[in-house]
Amino acid sequence: MYKAIIFIAIVLVAAAYAIGGTPQCSLTNKCVQAHQWMNDGVINTQFTCEIKNMGSGPIKNADIRLDNNQNLYNVWEIMTPNNGLSYDFIKWREQKPLAVGEVHQWGYIVKSDKPLDVTVCERGLVNPTASPAH
Secondary structure (H helix, E strand, C coil), rough: HHHHHHHHHHHHHHHHHHCCCCCCEEEEEEEEEEEEECCEEEEEEEEEEEEEECCCCEEEEEEEEEEECCCCCEEECCCCCCCCCCECCHHHHHHCCCCCCCEEEEEEEEECCCCCCEHHHHHCCCCCCCCCCC
């Protein structure tokens, strides 16, 4: 009986994936080092980034995660609604959604010579896929 229940559960999960598929993130992100300088004996590094919409429709909101961000000094063209736990596009993007193929330029400065681990996906998708940070 137990094996039959397990088998049915596996079949149902497989059918759900076959019918609807797993939602895939349609945003990609690429960051490159733009500048580096010393300030009071501390290395500061500026990274410029582009989020690109590779999906099939416009996107108003993103789930941007800047992991290992203890050295984060500044960001631009993204905002945090929760004190740095996650970031989103800035408010004007709600009036002008990111069209298919379009890029949203943003960036950050860290008090370090290392890039942040950046993960970007549409807001609402569970387990966004990691994008290369550099």
